[in-house]
Amino acid sequence: MKQTRYRQIYNELKSGIQQGRYMVDSYLPSENDLCATWQITRTTARRALDELQKEGFIERQHGKGSRVKERRQSLGLLTVKGFSEAVGQNVNTIFFKNPHIVSWPGILPFATEEAELQQPCIHFERVRMVGDMPVILEQDWLSATNLPGFVGLEFEEGSFFKTLSRKYLIEITSSEQELRALPADTRSAKLLNIRPGAPLLRISLRFTTSKPGLNIYSYLYCNTELYPIGNTYTH
Amino acid sequence: MKQTRYRQIYNELKSGIQQGRYMVDSYLPSENDLCATWQITRTTARRALDELQKEGFIERQHGKGSRVKERRQSLGLLTVKGFSEAVGQNVNTIFFKNPHIVSWPGILPFATEEAELQQPCIHFERVRMVGDMPVILEQDWLSATNLPGFVGLEFEEGSFFKTLSRKYLIEITSSEQELRALPADTRSAKLLNIRPGAPLLRISLRFTTSKPGLNIYSYLYCNTELYPIGNTYTH
DNA sequence: TAGTGGTCTAGACCACGGT
DNA sequence: CCGTGGTCTAGACCACTAG
Numbered sequence: 001m002k003q004t005r006y007r008q009i010y011n012e013l014k015s016g017i018q019q020g021r022y023m024v025d026s027y028l029p030s031e032n033d034l035c036a037t038w039q040i041t042r043t044t045a046r047r048a049l050d051e052l053q054k055e056g057f058i059e060r061q062h063g064k065g066s067r068v069k070e071r072r073q074s075l076g077l078l079t080v081k082g083f084s085e086a087v088g089q090n091v092n093t094i095f096f097k098n099p100h101i102v103s104w105p106g107i108l109p110f111a112t113e114e115a116e117l118q119q120p121c122i123h124f125e126r127v128r129m130v131g132d133m134p135v136i137l138e139q140d141w142l143s144a145t146n147l148p149g150f151v152g153l154e155f156e157e158g159s160f161f162k163t164l165s166r167k168y169l170i171e172i173t174s175s176e177q178e179l180r181a182l183p184a185d186t187r188s189a190k191l192l193n194i195r196p197g198a199p200l201l202r203i204s205l206r207f208t209t210s211k212p213g214l215n216i217y218s219y220l221y222c223n224t225e226l227y228p229i230g231n232t233y234t235h
Numbered sequence: 236m237k238q239t240r241y242r243q244i245y246n247e248l249k250s251g252i253q254q255g256r257y258m259v260d261s262y263l264p265s266e267n268d269l270c271a272t273w274q275i276t277r278t279t280a281r282r283a284l285d286e287l288q289k290e291g292f293i294e295r296q297h298g299k300g301s302r303v304k305e306r307r308q309s310l311g312l313l314t315v316k317g318f319s320e321a322v323g324q325n326v327n328t329i330f331f332k333n334p335h336i337v338s339w340p341g342i343l344p345f346a347t348e349e350a351e352l353q354q355p356c357i358h359f360e361r362v363r364m365v366g367d368m369p370v371i372l373e374q375d376w377l378s379a380t381n382l383p384g385f386v387g388l389e390f391e392e393g394s395f396f397k398t399l400s401r402k403y404l405i406e407i408t409s410s411e412q413e414l415r416a417l418p419a420d421t422r423s424a425k426l427l428n429i430r431p432g433a434p435l436l437r438i439s440l441r442f443t444t445s446k447p448g449l450n451i452y453s454y455l456y457c458n459t460e461l462y463p464i465g466n467t468y469t470h
Numbered sequence: 471t472a473g474t475g476g477t478c479t480a481g482a483c484c485a486c487g488g489t
Numbered sequence: 490c491c492g493t494g495g496t497c498t499a500g501a502c503c504a505c506t507a508g
Contacts, residue, residue: 004477030493041479043278046494054289063486063493180459181416181434199416199434204463224415228439239496265474276498281475297475298505 006047009038013048017057017068018165027065028058097125099151101144108141108217109204110176115213119143122150127191130227134192137221145214146170164209171210178204188221201229244273244283252292252303253400262300263293332360334386336379343376343452344439345411350448354378357385362426365462369427372456380449381405399444406445413439419456427458436464 003011016022029037034045049066052058058066102123104112122144128136140160144150147168156163164170180202189196205218222229238246251257264272269280284301287293293301337358339347357379363371375395379385382403391398399405415437424431436459442451457464 006477032492032494041481042494043480044478047477049494060494061487062495063488065493177465179414179436179457179464181436181457182459183434199418201414201416201436222414222416224417229414230412241496267474276500277475278499279497282496284475295475296506298473298507300474 005038005040006044006051009034009040009045009048010051013052014057015169017052018169020166022068024068024070027067030065097123099124099153101151102141105141109178109219110206110217112217113213113215116143116145116215119145119213122147133226135223135227137188137191137219139219141217143214146211147214168211170214172207172216173210174208176206180204184221192221192223194223194225198223198225200224203229240273240275241279241282241286244269244275244280245286248283248287249292250404252287253404253406255401257303259303259305262302265300329362329364332358334359334388336386337376340376344413344454345441345452347452348448348450351378351380351450354380354448357382368461370458370462372423372426372454374454376452378449381446382449403446405449407442407451408445409443411441415439423456427456429458429460433458433460435459438464 013022013028022028028049031042031045031049034040034048035042038045049058049060052066053060056069059069060066099122101120104117104121105123120143121141123139123141125137125139127134128138153163153167156166161172164172182200182202183197184192184194184200186196188200189198192200194200201220201222201224203218203220203222205216205220207216207218209215248257248263257263263284266277266280266284269275269283270277273280284293284295287301288295291304294304295301334357336355339352339356340358355378356376358374358376360372360374362369363373388398388402391401396407399407417435417437418432419427419429419435421431423435424433427435429435436455436457438453438455438457440451440453440455442453444450
């Protein structure tokens with residue numbers, strides 16, 4: 001498998017960022033430094049940085065350099081960060097079921113790949129709270145492929161995606177989602193402390209990752225009465 | 236206002252696509268052609284094409300050329316195209332209120348700019364049907380700035396965004412959205428032919444455009460029972 | 471085989487930021 | 490002032506597509 005030159009540099013810088021060798025808000029080596037270190041021209045160095053910029057790892061400032069950015073944690077509608085920011089302070093997450101091995105559930109939000117079902121299935125469930133108020137019930141399933149030690153692992157800063165990125169160098173590459181407004185069933189109504197039959201927003205998600213064969217399936221049951229789900233997309 | 240060289244070429248090609256001089260599925264001039272026509276090097280030609288590709292106007296094929304793509308019609312959750320594709324055939328749109336001038340409504344999904352409220356307000360309302368079944372009630376407001384002849388205009392292919400792009404060269408630059416699951420009120424229940432109080436998904440949207448001061452405010456009331464709202468994001 | 475896009479070199483000049 | 494990133498030139502070699 002031939003790697004292009006700019007791709008090598010891109011990979012090296014990216015894992016440097018993911019593993020914290022380049023900290024958030026610090027600067028990457030300048031383009032000229034990269035040229036000297038890697039024996040390349042500026043075109044190639046810039047090409048590597050272009051990719052990192054496009055993917056949101058860095059931000060470039062004319063006359064200063066390439067600064068490592070705080071990365072978005074996921075694609076799609078809702079992010080841990082987005083949730084916390086949207087509702088302000090006082091966000092807590094409690095695990096209702098810690099990550100553990102289960103057999104694959106019969107119904108999932110999206111079609112699974114055959115290879116996945118051969119692997120063990122990791123499942124966890126948690127509730128997002130604002131203060132004392134439960135707001136979102138989240139259920140996740142994923143195959144245990146390439147995730148040694150995941151069960152029992154503490155999430156970094158409470159974030160599943162941050163953990164995937166830092167510990168396993170796995171990034172989310174795309175997401176697919178489906179939205180429904182549903183009447184709450186008895187179980188979710190109880191967990192979210194609302195009346196059964198009250199309108200709930202269900203966000204079904206399927207994330208694909210940079211690890212082939214590893215996808216993440218999620219249901220988010222959201223009580224949007226006090227805290228609607230919001231997001232911004234920039235072209 | 237200095238324009239860079241690649242930006243000039245980018246603009247020229249982009250308006251060519253928007254105005255239909257380069258049709259969907261046809262090919263742009265090759266990189267070497269662009270070099271000859273504009274007296275530039277391939278680096279610069281490629282830079283212009285890179286931008287077009289990044290924004291989804293074209294798709295490049297090694298050994299063939301740069302093909303004009305069918306463009307996504309909006310950012311955010313739901314698109315006309317997305318809706319039609321998601322539910323398959325048999326999609327109809329009926330206007331309940333054709334575009335007309337109203338005074339700005341008291342409540343809008345997002346904060347408006349002061350300058351907008353000085354302008355007349357265009358409003359329209361339509362219902363998306365699948366066969367005989369009404370599925371989405373859509374309400375839109377926008378300022379009449381820079382839109383000569385909009386009231387009374389027929390939408391191109393039934394698409395508001397396509398019309399903005401082709402007739403006025405206005406592109407959506409970003410969108411903000413908010414999701415709520417709500418019980419249907421009597422009016423929307425009647426229009427969507429559901430029981431009052433049944434769960435409805437309300438998508439509130441604010442689009443900003445390439446025309447300063449022109450934003451679009453929308454409410455989408457969706458009956459997701461048979462046709463959930465779906466979408467895919469690729470990194 | 472001719473033409474296309476993908477990668478890369480080795481330079482150049484400029485505008486911006488901080489000293 | 491110097492170092493940074495932004496733009497651009499004038500080449501080169503390669504891999505892919507299609508006649």
